[in-house]
Amino acid sequence: MGMLKLLRAELRKYLLEVKTYYPDQIVDMVVKYILFATFFYGFVYHARNSTAYCIAYMYWIIAACVISELSMSVSSEKQIGTIEQLIIKPYPLWLILTVKTYIVLLVTVLKGVILFGVIRITLPITLVFNINLLWILLVSVIGFTGIGLALSGLTMKFAKTASFESIISYALLFFSGTIIPFDKIPVTVQRILSVIPFTAGIDASQKLLTGNSQTPYVLLWLLLMNLACFVIGYLVFNAFFRNVKTNGVLNNY
């Protein structure tokens, strides 16, 4: 019941926010369309199949949403001056931020569906969908949440962290196989990226859609990797949270 109340509270608040700042949502969709089209014609069109690109792009939208929303939330609540009101509520702060982020993610996915609908109509792309893709995506979201929590913990302590969020977000776009094929990325970067949930999720999804079979071992590895990422992120968040409660920098921004 408690979780339902939190969900309702955050859903209603976010829908009101969307209603108030609806031009932001339209601009966001237009920018994502332009980015997609630019990279599609600039890097992808003649290089590899469009399905792989679509999958990677969809992953990027979701990862960027979860990771950035978590750290930007902390930053904006600090600036607004409401973060301490959130801290003194019966729900832990990380849970409030995560639920809020998932609500934003839900709206982002809806926007993504519209976006890919427009893409399909306007660009020479064949979109393939497989229901099993959702499971891989959901598992990946757990890992993205871990990265986002770690970053929001950092933002609590160092308010300027949120300013670097867009760099992280676009780095994911370029170096995860979305824009540049994974095998064209330097080997060292490949090694780093292979242990983050983002790349592994894209890889598993692309294999699924191209008909390559997924061994249970790969899926289990994906789940474990994402769970580990979440646990590490949660621990980092709590370590920073405790640190700011000790050093009293929660109001600094």
Next chain:
Amino acid sequence: MNMYRITELRKSYGKKADLVLKGLSFDVDKGEILGVLGVNGAGKTTLIKLLLQALEASGGKIEFIGNDLSKISLRKYYKEVSAVLEGNRNVYWYLTGLQNIEYFGRLKQLEDSEIGEKSEKLLKAFDLYDARNQIAGNYSRGMLQKLSIIIAMLDNPQVLFLDEPTLGLDIITKKAVMQSLKHLAKEEETTIVITSHQLDVIDAITDRVLVLENGGIAYIGRTAEFKQLYSENKYKLTVNGTVDRKDIVFSDYVLEEKEATTDIILNGISKRDVSLVLSHLLERDYEMIAFSKDSNRLEDIMEMFIQRGRNGDA
């Protein structure tokens, strides 16, 4: 019954930093209104945030209803306490007053029906009902403050922390807030810890005051007793018209000229000298209107208290 028992509470911001609070020990009773006073930087807000667990103490112990607060689940604790924190916005500007109440009410795990019922009552009591559907960003400072207080009072908390709650409020609203707080403490047995530089508010509603000075407790006791600290041998004499200073046969006095009358405040005067001053004025045909042993305003007492502390004789 003790709501809080604080023992040797210390706080510094960082391991090498100076202590902001230097071993405070005091109790807060259930249903009492405790005023926390002190100059800027005395540690009032730090103390409130420590009691709220929004900050972690550097040492000492806080007990809440007999239990070590560091061992109580914060989930349970935050169902029992609410706060209005000074300098923070406390509400979202893009939501209306009512939407803010609903959002924070749900975060407090209240049912929607409960939120509706209580918010209507509080919005009417604080004269904000007609503005409930306005965006909070369009509210005046006073209206925002009222909204923050309504949100804090929504779930009938056992403990209410208020950091400068009446800042920016008009006289009527200030009185309404004071009445509501007194009602909460008396009827609902809510414990209220309040800081305010508006000492008339502290004077009017608190049972006890805690004066912080340089991170320590300079005074803790009943507000009425605190007011008596420096009021011994202080008299106020009101006479018609103006007074020639040569006619006052006493050195430590203050003249306050009003429209048609003059107040003569005699500080630290003995009964014998009071008689002398009175008879001297009567001999010179001054018309006496009032004569009383003066009761200090809390503001005057605080000023004297801080001054004596600075002179090292507190």
